[in-house]
Amino acid sequence: MTTIENTDFFSMDRRTFLKVVGAIGASAFLGVHHTDITKALEISKTKIIWIHGAECTGCSESLLDAGNPDIVQAIQKLNVDVVYHETLLAQQGIFVDGKPAGTSELNSEILLDEAIEEGDYILVVEGAVANGPNGTGKYCMYGERTFKEIFKKAASNATFIMAVGMCATYGGINAADSEIVDMTDFRGVAFQRVDPSKGMLTELGIEKPVINIAGCPAHPDWILLTLAAVILGKIQLNDLDSILDKYKRPLVFFPEDITLHENCPRRGYYDKGIFDTEFSGDACLWKLGCKGPYTHSDCALRRWNGSVNMCTQAGSPCISCCEPGFFDNGAPFYQEAEDKAIFSGLNMDNAAKIGIGAAAVGVAAHAARRILFDNNNEKEEEK
Ligand code: SF4
Ligand code: SF4
Structure with a gap:
């Protein structure tokens, strides 16, 4: 344990990291990095906006099933403020006098807009972004807005984007071969299947650092450890190429040389x-x-x-x-x-x-x- 306590996981070579962090999991990682985390606690909270496109919510489910640490412990340890997560919000669908409530406390659309406006947040995207039909994005609507429009707004103001699960990373089942795939045109954040030139960010002309957490669903450790590493400065957002593969997956979890x-x-x-x-x-x-x-x-x-x-x-x-x-x-x-x-x-x-x-x-x-x-x-x- 003494050896582990003195270890900087994110400066290890991939094989060693894989073995060590693979063996100890997210729980021990968060425990071992107690000092770093305490320092982070002295700084301001990290805000997270988590949005859902076309998906099954399986990745949120996977994260909520994380047992050790569970999601509440992880949020507390990392001093994270999840300001918006549709599945977990209480505000959805509250009406006053027959109209959607007009405050952020009761209306999630207003809450989201306010959070985006404030900026300085990590954007987590779960689910593909519909581009069809004909670039309108209307195959995925939230109330009267397309998810494409919400994604554009949220991505433009984000510090960094983490795409979680196969739908958000590469389109997933939404982009699978079918007779209607061209018409529906679902995109991942930075890729459409294996094509980076058709990612939704490129489509919208937005440049942001992106990490792809693959998986259907994504493993809770992959999500939590990546978030922890970014929050603790173990991953430098201006040097992502050194820790990601060509599909923007962290090499420590998705090694190029090991199957x-x-x-x-x-x-x-x-x-x-x-x-x-x-x-x-x-x-x-x-x-x-x-x-x-x-x-x-x-x-x-x-x-x-x-x-x-x-x-x-x-x-x-x-x-x-x-x-x-x-x-x-x-x-x-x-x-x-x-x-x-x-x-x-x-x-x-x-x-x-x-x-x-x-x-x-x-x-x-x-x-x-x-x-x-x-x-x-x-x-x-x-x-
Ligand atoms: S073993 Fe294969 S199918 Fe199962 S979660 Fe891992 S990559 Fe996916
Ligand atoms: S092919 Fe056999 S040994 Fe290889 S991963 Fe599958 S079950 Fe395991």
């Missing part, structure tokens, strides 16, 4: 070529469509629900919910990736030859090892 597969609790079975072909087994889930070998997240180290469990440990194949382009990139779910030739229509052998990226090549290498393993097994059986 979930490498730390998966079922990895031993993969290496031995033992695969489940039906659900509820104990072996590797690759043949049931696991996309862990493509997925750059620390889920297998950090785990979920108070570090108790995670998808593959619980018997559910990883659907790659943290990768830009989700969910088309993860689909078809529960079908072996190799057989379905997903990812640009390439099978694993071609992926290795053409080199579509380190993760895919890594998978191809594993696939090759498995084929060798299978061949060796067949030879053993023939003896």
Whole structure:
């Protein structure tokens, strides 16, 4: 513990940080940084405005389910003032004499406008921003205003923007392939799927520092630790490129050089070529469509629900919910990736030859090892 207390997590190299913070989680991090936090408490409160676009509120739900620290403890420890969060507000829909109430105490629209006007806040965006039809944004309305209009106003005055969850980061399910996707035109804050030139900020001509917390939903630790790091000055907003990947995800949680597969609790079975072909087994889930070998997240180290469990440990194949382009990139779910030739229509052998990226090549290498393993097994059986 003495060693941890003397450690500056955000000056560690990624691998060490990942191991240490992955092991201790948000609770110990906030505890260890007690001195920094106390100093921060002496400074003014950090204001957060949290707005919701097109989404299911799953990321707020995920954050509210954070157990250790819970959201109230985290807010207190970090001296945060959540001035606006639609799901948690009491003001929504209060009418006086048949009209919406006219004060910020009773009317959330007025509260939001006043908070934006005051400025000096972190903007958290949960949910995609509708641009359709025809750039009007009318496919997502809040009362008489489009979410696009609210986002524009809130983003313009923010100190920094944290996009939380796949809808806010890359469009998520709203931007998935469909016959109406062009018409609806949902955008992430700084990306549309994997395209940064179509992010809503670019569309609106706004330049702001952005951190993307991927995931469907986002892990509460990823949200809280990132907010803590920004508030405590452990992340410099003028030097985000050094700590983010090209999709603006913090490298410590979404490492470029490590996939979930490498730390998966079922990895031993993969290496031995033992695969489940039906659900509820104990072996590797690759043949049931696991996309862990493509997925750059620390889920297998950090785990979920108070570090108790995670998808593959619980018997559910990883659907790659943290990768830009989700969910088309993860689909078809529960079908072996190799057989379905997903990812640009390439099978694993071609992926290795053409080199579509380190993760895919890594998978191809594993696939090759498995084929060798299978061949060796067949030879053993023939003896
Ligand atoms: S393929 Fe999936 S279940 Fe199998 S070891 Fe890799 S991450 Fe775990
Ligand atoms: S294990 Fe895969 S599907 Fe599950 S939360 Fe992590 S990235 Fe998402």
